[in-house]
Every structure is written in structure tokens, then in C-alpha cells.
Amino acid sequence: MRQYILKRVLLMIPTLLGVAVLVFFLLRVLPGDIVELKYAGTGTYAPKQAIERERAQLGLDKPLWQQFLSWIWGIVRFDFGQSMWTGRPITHEIAIRLELSVELALMATLVAVLISIPLGTLAALRQDSWVDYFVRVFSIAGLAIPSFWLGILMILVFIIYFRWLPPLTFTSFWVNPKANLMQLVWPALAVGYRYSAVATRMTRSAVLEVLREDYIRTARAKGLWEKVILVRHALKNALLPVITVIGLEFAFLVGGLVVTEQVFNLNGIGKLFVEAISQRDYTMVQSLVLLTSFVFIFVNFVVDLINAWLDPRIRYQ
Amino acid sequence: MLARLCKINFVATLLEVRDLRTHFHTSQGIVRAVDGVSFDIKEGETAALVGESGCGKTMTALSVMRLVPKPQGSIVGGEIHFQGRDLLRLTEQEMREIRGAEIAMIFQEPMTSLNPVLTIGRQITETLEAHERLSRDTPEARALELLRLVGIPDANRRLSDYPHRLSGGMRQRIMIAIALSCNPKLILADEPTTALDVTIQAQILELMRELSRKFGVAMMIITHNLGVVARYADRVHVMYAGKVIESAGARDIYQNPRHPYTLGLLHSVPRLDQPRKAKLDPIEGQPPDLWNLPQGCSFSPRCKFVIERCKREVPPLRDIGAGHRSACWVAETLSQGKVSSS
16 A cells, blocks of 8 residues: 555656646747737837847746756756746745635535535435435536526625625635635635536435445345445445545636636636736746646545545555 | 154244235336245245246345335235244334344345445444344454354454455355344345356355254245255245246155146256256247236246146146145146156
8 A cells, every 4th residue: 555655656746747848838839928918018119129138037038948947947946936927936926825725625625525415315315206306406507507607696695685795805714714714605605516516416326326236235134224224335335436526626626716716806726827827927827737737636646545445446456 | 753753743934925926117017026926934944946037036035025126116915924923014123123133135146245345344243233133242253253154264364354355155155154143043045156156156055054954044045056956955936927836845846846837947957867868858938028928827838738728717826735836727637757758
């Protein structure tokens, strides 16, 4: 097992390197570079020398392979450099937004888990009853309704009926938990509902499948209580695919909540991403892609560990 | 000698199945999977339920356990008396207390019948816990004892092992250990060896016989293998299309079959005491279409001895002497000589 973990950790390195190569060269193919965009923003005429000088300052005049190597060398030393646009350290820019994004992703996951596992299980146990139909409609609706639209609806309801608006500025949970939750609960609900839809359907079908297994019949023939059969025998097996889905979705949320962040005026990773791309902030986009890839790989790894812990057939391979 | 005779005469009936009917509702209509089955199992007796696939053997056993797959299947009639109680009248809670404790079941597929994510030890101890059968021993000690009893080598280590590390034969031994764990009165074994290698089959059956004798457990072995029947069963109940069509002592069935279907079965099995070139005599026609059974005797379309009455009236299972019952209108005139000369 220890060997397996070590192997998986080491395998992360070539994967991340591949991502780094891809994002670095793809960015350079995009038309327009950061310096041109900066001057375009000011609306003034930019002399050619000024542009050249600026490029030299950012190191963009060097050959591509040199730029790439110096960037990689920095990362190896955990030095991500500065944002080309603001000049502030990238680690700082990301850190102030990462807390919000990770917290939101965790809360949305919690909402999704709390909705999907009980509902999916219930629907499977009462297959083809009105409970099942209700759950199926509820989850289909979750898939069909975009979470930003649900977010707008929530805000409208707050303003019109309660004359109240969630806080607009982010407060860290550690500073003021109440203000923090007041702001993040709503986007977490909006995102968590959509997210729960996939997980509910997955739970339902997994439980249905497991309940048809021979070992469930064996458990019944042993005279176990229905509750024990459900929790110990059925859920433990059925949750394997559900955990995989939840893990992937969580990784996606950390970097992918662009529109919902916009709706709730949240300054998260998604927003930073969009800004950085439109500004051709090369170093920032590179670091963000690397970060989200790392989150994906890491969450996948954790999911695999949980699955191995739950299922001995994986553990012994 | 007298005491022994009396004992034999007064062996109590453990399980009495009377006119059991289990139906399945499918999109093509109702299937009478079990259609008026009656038989008895005495204490400590090994009975065999024989017939081709789809004749209702498994559903009969699942009906006794009240584990017929819902919602398609349901027991629609009959009585199942077990130690004087009608199982069909018990509440779900009372039935749970009987399953695994009084009546245990072993299934056909050892590869899928054990839960892959629980240790073998846990799958044994949870049965003990569910029935609170924990006297002085801890559940773990009892589980270890059971593993040794069913001949698992290195039992101590196997307790914390998972099923996928064991072979089919070993897993079936675990199933037997689970079945025996609460000292049941009756074990229903649904084709316990069909999925195993031939050499392992004999080992498992010998083990089951040895243990059932040792603990005085009655067994109902469901099988389509007549060799198993001859060697291990005291009584045989032959099923066809959801009905028991012949019941007799195992020896009697071989020497004096009284139903054309049983005759056919016996003739379609290769025998070592016949010349090697002797032709096998398969039963003509198709297995019964359960959605569309013929009027009268369901075997009549394939029967060599069919008479006009067979096509009109269903023959009842009736006594034809010496504990032998047959559901055939011409049971008395059937003889083996007749079939081989025809």
C-alpha cells in the first residue's frame, strides 16, 4: 500500500509537466500579447520602443524555450513569479481567492452529499413509487436548471421579499464565521443542488444495482435486520461509484465556478481565471492551470485511496 | 432395537409444504413458478428437489425462506408449516428471526454470494449477532471454530481475509459455515455444487453430509444432478413445470420410477453399468413454456404414455403405495420394462 501511494505521488510529476508544456505553448499561440493589451487599455498611442522595453522587462523578448525553462525552474523552487498585469506575486493573488473557492467547493459538496445520498437511496428502495418519481423529477430539474439562474432567482427573492442582500465582501471564516456563511451559503446551495442531481441519479442506480446482487440475498437469508443489510451490505458497495463522481465534481468546482461567482459577486478562482485569460496574463494563467490540474490529480488520488479503503479488491491489486 | 424402531417411526415432520403457489407477474402474463407444491421433510432427513432449470425448484426454496423476489413474485397460496408454525402467517420480524437461525440457505453461486467488501470473519459473526446466539464464546471464537469445522486451512488468518482471495470451493465452505453458525434445524442448499469443479463438488457434498449427520440438521438439496440424488438424498421430490410430479425414497425412485418424466430423466443420464455404446434416450420435445402450459398434465405433450385423459385433467399427486407418490394417471401400469421395449 505504501508503495502504491508513493508510485501515485511520483506519477503526478510527469502529468503536471505535460500540463505545463501544453498551457505554456498554447498561450503563446493566442493572438495579441499582454503588452499590446495593456496599451490598448489606456487608449493612447504607444511608441514601438516603449512596447519593446516593456516586453524586455517582462522577459518576453527571450527565446520561448528560455522563458519556459526559467518558469519551470521557478516552480521547482515553489517560486511562481509575479503577475504580468499587476506585478504582485502570483501566490498572493491566488491565496486570497483560493480560500473562498475551496470553502465554496467544500460547502457545495456537503450540500450535494446531504441531498444526494439519502434521496438516491430512498428512491432506489422505493423504486417506481411516488417517492422515486419525485426524486427523479427533482434531480432532472437540478440538471436542467443552470446554477447561475438559480442564484439570480435567490438574490431576487431576498431583495424583493426580505429586503436583504447577502454580504458582498468576503470575510474569512476564521475572522467572522457568521458573515462568511451568510455570504457563501447561497451560492453553495445553488451550486450544490445542480451538483447533487448527478450524484442522486448515480446513488439511485448504484443502490438499485447492488440490491440485486446475490450477497444481498445472502444477507437476507442470514436473517439480518433490513437496516444492517442496507447500510453495511448495500451502501458500502453502492457508494464506490458515487464517491468517484463527487470527487471529480469537487475538483471541477475549485476552478470552474466562473458564472456563479459573477452572479454572487464572489472574488474566486474562476473570476481570476477569466480576467487573466482576457488580459493575456501569461504567468497567472499558467499558474492557475497548473493549480487546477493539481487539484484534479490530487482529488482523484484521494478518491482512489478512499475506494481502496472501502473495497479490498482494489487494495490487493 | 425396539427403541431404534420407535425412533424411526416417530421422527417428527420438520417442514410441511402444502399446496404452495408462488406466482410471478411479468409483462407477458402470470407465471406459475410454483403451482401447488406439497412435500414433507422430516427431522434430520436429506431431501432432494430435482428437475430441469426453470421448473420452480429455487422458487420453492425461496418461498420457504419468504425471500421470493419482490415485487414481481409473490406467494399467492398454500401453507408452509415449520415446527408447527405456518411461516406464511408470520410477521416479517418473526420471519427474520427464523432465517439464518432455524432455516439457513446456501446458494448456487459462491463467487457472488459473499459480500466482497466485508471480511469472512465479519460475515460469520454478523449472523451470530443478528440472532444473539452468543453463549460463552465470543463471536470471533465461534467463527474460528466454524471455519475449522468446514475444513478451511489456516482458519485464523482467513477470518480477516476477504472473499475474493478464496477459491469457489473455499467460498462455498464459508457459506456452509455461515449456514451452520446458529445451529439451524434445516438447511436449504440451492444447487450448492453446480458452479464448482467436479472434484470440488464431491468434497463439498461429503462435507455437507458429514456435518448434517453430526448436528442432525435436515437438508433440502436442490439439484438437477441425479448422481447427487442417488448418493446423498434419503427422499426425492421430482418437479416439473411448477409441480411435484413424483415423491419417493431415493432408492425407490431409481428402481421403480412411477412417472414418465422421472423415467425419461433416468434414461437420459449416461450410466456406467450400461455398455458404452448404449444410446442415450433424451426426453422428446421442448421444456415447458411456463407462459403457455397445456391443458391437463403439463408433461403430456412430451409423454410417451399419454392417454386421452391426460390432455383434459391434471393428474393429482397421489399415493401409490409405500411412501411413493406420483402425479400420473397411468402410474400403476408404468414399468421400466415397458419403456425400454417401446
